[in-house]
Amino acid sequence: MAQNSFYVTTPIYYVNAAPHLGHAYTTIAADVMARHHRQKGDDVFFLTGTDEHGEPVALAAEAAGVTPRELADKNAERFKALAPVLNATNDFFIRTSDPEHVRAVQEVLTKVKDNGYVELGVYEGWYCPRCADFKSEQEIIEGNKCPIHLIELDWEQEENYFFKLSKLQGRLEELYENHPDFVAPQSRRNEALSFIKSGLNDVSLTRGKLSWGVPVPWDEKHVFYVWFDALLNYYTALTYARPGEDLRGEFWPASYHLIAKDILKFHCVFWPALLMAADLPLPRRVFVHGYLLLEGHKMSKSLGNVLDPFEVIDKYGSDALRFYLLRDVSFGQDGSVSTADFEKRYDSELANDFGNLASRTIKMLIRYRDGAVPQVELDPAMHAEFEELNTKVSSLIGRAELTPALEEIWVRIRRLNAYVGDNEPWKLAKDPERAADLDRVLATLIEGVRVVTVLLHPWIPDRAGRLLHALGAPEDLHDTDPSLTIAGAQYGARVPRQVADIEPLFPKQQQPA
Structure with missing residues (x-):
């Protein structure tokens, strides 16, 4: 072979x-x-x-x-x-x-x-x-x-x-x-x-x-x-x-x-x-x-x-099922599944952690920079968080450790959400003297979103493809497209230049009364 x-x-x-x-x-x-x-x-x-x-x-x-x-x-x-x-x-x-x-x-x-x-x-x-x-x-x-x-x-x-x-x-x-x-x-x-x-x-x-x-x-x-x-x-x-x-x-x-x-x-x-x-x-x-x-x-x-x-x-869509089965049950072990656990993962992680992170980052770029991504130096504090993430994920998948690989990505999603809270870009936007800080925060966030989305694509290909298209990738995205390469999932390698608005990736489901 x-x-x-x-x-x-x-x-x-x-x-x-x-x-x-x-x-x-x-x-x-x-x-x-x-x-x-x-x-x-x-x-x-x-x-x-x-x-x-x-x-x-x-x-x-x-x-x-x-x-x-x-x-x-x-x-x-x-x-x-x-x-x-x-x-x-x-x-x-x-x-x-x-x-x-x-x-x-x-x-x-x-x-x-x-x-x-x-x-x-x-x-x-x-x-x-x-x-x-x-x-x-x-x-x-x-x-x-x-x-x-x-x-x-x-x-x-x-x-x-x-x-x-x-x-x-x-x-x-x-x-x-x-x-x-x-x-x-x-x-x-x-x-x-x-x-x-x-x-x-x-x-x-x-x-x-x-x-x-x-x-x-x-x-x-x-x-x-x-x-x-x-x-x-x-x-x-x-x-x-x-x-x-x-x-x-x-x-x-x-x-x-x-x-x-x-x-x-x-x-x-x-x-x-x-x-x-x-x-x-x-x-x-x-x-x-x-x-x-x-x-x-x-x-x-x-x-x-x-x-x-x-x-x-x-x-819920195929992406939600794909994510849940390999997130909630550690691949290789027995694990219980239930509708309640599924809905909890959907709401807390797909809708809130990831979907909301992507949505509000894009909306802030549109609101504060007309969708143009500032081409500035990224926050060096985040480089260490993402260093060799793509190789770590690749190594885990190479050993069929699919759940730990997903957790590596999710650690960075949680870190990006914390970065939003720590830097409060909505407050930076109110101070003209801090425009450069806002540029750095917005560029850092959208590049982080891009990297985790590329790495998530094997698990949630439909929604990840939609999001990457909003970040400038082709609409008919294939696994072999340059926008999806593991080498390109290096932090800082392909910072988007323009973003487009996007519908919620994982909309909250209306529960029966």
């Missing part, structure tokens, strides 16, 4: 039901990273999509009285519609029912077989149909239940082809020892490594009792186990995402896979092992985030405790 390439993926989302806020969470996080790397000038590829095979889809389709294909087609469109509503800039949307994906899966897994990592056997064990996963004794909770879906497990016995995972235990341990940042955060790395060191068993590569899946080319009675089909999407998408091009040379291995902790075993153990068996390069990093919790539980379609991202966006 070229040095200036950045490839980020979300998990592909299961089509047995409609999208919810948990799906939006990962997509937003990946989009923040993709947008930031475009600001850096990197060649970016951002992938998301849908996982459409396996028993959960077949069971959901049967319950709905439709075919698995009909259910997949219907729900895939709903997931595809979610990305633009979130203002996500994914470069491709993969469906695992795509014929190009199917062919590539068959090629890779045939290579795994040819390399000696596949054998025929009989599997017996406890199985969760909603996870599409056989559970080890350590993974089963009281009542013989799945720890994720809280349903009783089924005892399954069938003839399968097995992936010889056990043969790769030593190589996986070496991977974790030699590349300590392969999985983050550290707690998730430790969890994956503990699973590996507890002893790996061979796992089912195919299913003999299902028909809704990728056919096994060497045995037509089997389809590939859905997880191996799904994991390969990150690789197969690059073979056909751009018609007539093979993007693997530019973007593989992936820079970041973003996943939730419930699929850690598959992405941090099975996935690198599968790539090793196929003689393919491993991804650089897997970042495992926590759950969004509602009433103390992970949001889950099967548990029925989901929030509709479309409803939130209809009322």
Whole structure:
């Protein structure tokens, strides 16, 4: 992969039901990273999509009285519609029912077989149909239940082809020892490594009792186990995402896979092992985030405790949702979400801290200087506050520490608000002898507003774009525009010359009486 390439993926989302806020969470996080790397000038590829095979889809389709294909087609469109509503800039949307994906899966897994990592056997064990996963004794909770879906497990016995995972235990341990940042955060790395060191068993590569899946080319009675089909999407998408091009040379291995902790075993153990068996390069990093919790539980379609991202966006806009999910819940940890907390963040931080700062700074420039920004030396006291802020934010995003990066920016927003209070420009405007002081304060404020807005753009691209346009940037602003570069987000680098008035960025919502 070229040095200036950045490839980020979300998990592909299961089509047995409609999208919810948990799906939006990962997509937003990946989009923040993709947008930031475009600001850096990197060649970016951002992938998301849908996982459409396996028993959960077949069971959901049967319950709905439709075919698995009909259910997949219907729900895939709903997931595809979610990305633009979130203002996500994914470069491709993969469906695992795509014929190009199917062919590539068959090629890779045939290579795994040819390399000696596949054998025929009989599997017996406890199985969760909603996870599409056989559970080890350590993974089963009281009542013989799945720890994720809280349903009783089924005892399954069938003839399968097995992936010889056990043969790769030593190589996986070496991977974790030699590349300590392969999985983050550290707690998730430790969890994956503990699973590996507890002893790996061979796992089912195919299913003999299902028909809704990728056919096994060497045995037509089997389809590939859905997880191996799904994991390969990150690789197969690059073979056909751009018609007539093979993007693997530019973007593989992936820079970041973003996943939730419930699929850690598959992405941090099975996935690198599968790539090793196929003689393919491993991804650089897997970042495992926590759950969004509602009433103390992970949001889950099967548990029925989901929030509709479309409803939130209809009322507040996509920027407010993007900001809240990565501000209120530290990315990488579990965190509770609620309407009350959302509204509090919206009012106190988006409307007051940031929106009001931008609005009153622009209005003071218009009132006192006819919108012309004084081209004077900025207040040296503020230089230290902003020194290397852009590199700090970039470094944090490079480690997928999206919430701390946002806090770094917000510290400066609070400092700019304090600067207004400390200097009281409305009082300076009343004293003609202090015109030079007013010029310095106004120029310092608007440059600070510009810098934080450029850095905030990956989180709130719509409102940040509107504000930057009011500061002189093009109206149809793109992530690669010079007005948005991370290098240009250096304090004092691009002081605006003229400002235009702007409507409130985050207007207060009228609450019911």
